Amino acid sequence: SQQGEEDPQALSIQEGENATMNCSYKTSINNLQWYRQNSGRGLVHLILIRSNEREKHSGRLRVTLDTSKKSSSLLITASRAADTASYFCATLSGAGSYQLTFGKGTKLSVIP
Amino acid sequence: EPEVTQTPSHQVTQMGQEVILRCVPISNHLYFYWYRQILGQKVEFLVSFYNNEISEKSEIFDDQFSVERPDGSNFTLKIRSTKLEDSAMYFCASRGLAGHNEQFFGPGTRLTVL
Numbered sequence: 584s585q586q587g588e589e590d591p592q593a594l595s596i597q598e599g600e601n602a603t604m605n606c607s608y609k610t611s612i613n614n615l616q617w618y619r620q621n622s623g624r625g626l627v628h629l630i631l632i633r634s635n636e637r638e639k640h641s642g643r644l645r646v647t648l649d650t651s652k653k654s655s656s657l658l659i660t661a662s663r664a665a666d667t668a669s670y671f672c673a674t675l676s677g678a679g680s681y682q683l684t685f686g687k688g689t690k691l692s693v694i695p
Numbered sequence: 696e697p698e699v700t701q702t703p704s705h706q707v708t709q710m711g712q713e714v715i716l717r718c719v720p721i722s723n724h725l726y727f728y729w730y731r732q733i734l735g736q737k738v739e740f741l742v743s744f745y746n747n748e749i750s751e752k753s754e755i756f757d758d759q760f761s762v763e764r765p766d767g768s769n770f771t772l773k774i775r776s777t778k779l780e781d782s783a784m785y786f787c788a789s790r791g792l793a794g795h796n797e798q799f800f801g802p803g804t805r806l807t808v809l
Contacts, residue, residue, distance in 0.1 A: 682743050682753075688737065
């Protein structure tokens with residue numbers, strides 16, 4: 584698989600339920616970031632977790648990072664219809680200009 | 696709150712024409728990026744720019760592409776002779792000096808090549 588592969592590709596849940604999205608990557612990283620994209624719109628940064636961190640919280644978001652398994656998960660608790668969007672993980676590795684490598688994303692639909 | 700802006704939001708052009716996509720990064724940022732996203736696909740890195748020169752570029756960024764920071768605020772991406780496959784959403788991003796900080800993305804320009 585390629586760097587930053589998310590699963591599932593699509594996820595449909597009821598409002599109020601929790602949504603979990605996973606991301607796997609192949610190379611060593613400096614940090615991993617999650618972005619949200621509403622349909623046809625720009626990328627909104629959600630949360631960044633560094634390679635020496637294992638878990639991070641921001642509001643209803645919880646991100647975990649397991650560098651031994653080269654994987655991360657994004658948990659959205661108590662989902663709302665407004666959370667409907669595509670979610671991408673992006674890894675940053677190496678030195679230099681620090682470009683991000685994005686995964687293909689998980690399309691989340693929250694049904695009211 | 697400062698933000699990255701991009702113009703135009705949508706650009707339609709004929710194949711073979713030149714287009715310039717414009718971005719205004721966050722004012723105190725020093726690293727600038729262009730990414731693109733073909734419809735339904737992942738976001739792909741094109742080029743990074745620092746200290747008035749290209750830092751890194753991907754294999755997508757061929758001789759048809761160029762970037763420029765013509766003044767202290769704008770950052771442009773030029774495609775000299777557009778192809779059908781250049782149709783995509785183009786995102787500009789910027790970040791501050793610290794190496795591992797988040798990148799702030801603009802809303803994107805949707806380029807349609809006919």
